[in-house]
Amino acid sequence: MIRATILTLLLAASFTSIGASIESSVLLQRISESTEKLNQTQKKIDEEHKILAKKLQAQLLKVKSLRERAKNIRRLEDEQLLNIDSLKSRNQQWLAQQNYQIQLISSFEQQTQSHITDDDSGINAETIINQFNALLTPTFSTKQLIGSDNKLKAFDSIKLGPLQFAMNDEEAGIVTEGLNNETARVAPINSSHNFHENMLVLKETGRSYIHFDPTLGNANKLSQTNTSFIEYIERGGTWAIPIISFALAALVIALLKSFQLLKLPSLKELDAKIKHYANKPLNAHDFDNLLKDLDPIQRSLILVIENNTISQKRDDLLIAELSKHKAHNEKYLGVITTCAAVAPLLGLLGTVSGMIHTFMMMNIFGSGDASVVSGGISQALITTELGLIVAIPSLIVGALLGRKVKSFQSSLESLALQLSKLEVSDARKQHE
Incomplete structure (x- = not known):
């Protein structure tokens, strides 16, 4: 009996160990299969996340553009709701700006002695071009000026840039403006070159060598202001x-x-x-x-x-x-x-x-x-x-x-x- 019992126990133990080894191999196989499924699921989730992120970014851009449109719509609505006083103030600002521009144009017309605006206060570009072309191609004109002998005579004058020259049969020189609306004078030029002949050549051919004053006549005015010591003292007055x-x-x-x-x-x-x-x-x-x-x-x-x-x-x-x-x-x-x-x-x-x-x-x-x-x-x-x-x-x-x-x-x-x-x-x- 005892032997039979021992044999029975030994057989039971061997079968138990065989069953345990079979179960462990099955578990390992299941674990590997589960790990592979988990990796596949993670890759799928990552791909879906990227797709959703792109969609979210696109939606955010749409929201931003919609906000800009809403801001513009709101500003338009606010402008439509402005009261009459604000509209009047804005209109006055526009009128003031227009008047300032008109004044600038008028000042330019006075300085250049030209007319560049039409009846509707608009700037005529063609008129400006024509007038500047006329200024760039000056011509002689007859004027009444005071000569070197302090007599009023007729001179042929021409304006070259900021300077004006004049000549007649007797003399030629630079025109100096008189003070207090006095008649302009002709200041003769004394040089080694014959200025009168050069002016005649300029009138006949349109090409000649003439003198140019870089001080624009200020040197002549300065020479006229030079006074002696006695005159300087007299200008000081009684004291x-x-x-x-x-x-x-x-x-x-x-x-x-x-x-x-x-x-x-x-x-x-x-x-x-x-x-x-x-x-x-x-x-x-x-x-x-x-x-x-x-x-x-x-x-x-x-x-x-x-x-x-x-x-x-x-x-x-x-x-x-x-x-x-x-x-x-x-x-x-x-x-x-x-x-x-x-x-x-x-x-x-x-x-x-x-x-x-x-x-x-x-x-x-x-x-x-x-x-x-x-x-x-x-x-x-x-x-x-x-x-x-x-x-x-x-x-x-x-x-x-x-x-x-x-x-x-x-x-x-x-x-x-x-x-x-x-x-x-x-x-x-x-x-x-």
Whole structure:
């Protein structure tokens, strides 16, 4: 029995192991099949995702375009709902813009002396082309102009760009416009070439060499404005006369004082002599050596030492001599500084007077003509210019002369200090 039971158990175990191996192989096969199906399903999902993404992008673009269309439709609806005041304001802006354009066209017509608009205020391009062609091909025309002899004559004139030339049987030149609506003049050209013959050739053949002014006539105007010194002073008005008077006074005094200060003596020789006699009393012979070849300024100091012993009196007399020479050297220097201070004030006073006169002219004739205003202001500023021309050199000269006086006075005081310490010998005192 026991053996039979054991055999039965062994047979059961073997069958169980065989069944387990069969089941594991089946499971592995199922797993591989499932994995393959999963990969196929994932690829299918990816392909469908790409297709859906493209469709979504296309839909987004449609939504964007629809939004733009909705925005335009909304703006149109808002414009349709604008009130009457907004429409009036917009209409006024359009009218203002149109008027501005018309003004620009009118200004262009005036500057070019042309007519480029039709009756409906529209620009005619053909008219513009024709007029510019006419300007590019100038012709001679007869005009009444003032010749070089100040007589009104008939001239054949032609305009070449910004310049206008004129000629007749007697002369030829450049036409200069007159001021205040005066008749234009013919300014003759003086050169080595025969300008009159060149103009005749230009009129007959249409080709010639003529002069051209790169300044457009401004050089001729500038040459006419050149004035002499006397005329320049006269343009400054009444206040220019006292300014010139102060200038002459400062100039004369500066020359005289310069000549006086240049003649001041050198103190080096006397200073060396004083140092030589510093340690001994001075006798009569020593004083004769000191007084030899001395300037009156130095001689006066030596005489004070000769006639007075060392005392407070001697020092007072030396100080008095120094003060006298200082006052003499500084005499009239204050006039130069006064002229330097008063001249610009007179110039400013003349400028104020000229400006008042200019404003009076503007009140009478108006400010439409710029030459009236600019001419009056330029004349008013002449006095300021003259005042500064007088003041600046006067200040410089006054400072230089004052410095020279201070330098000499300092040297003279140092010399007087040394002289005050010199002693006079007893023999000299008894001799006195």
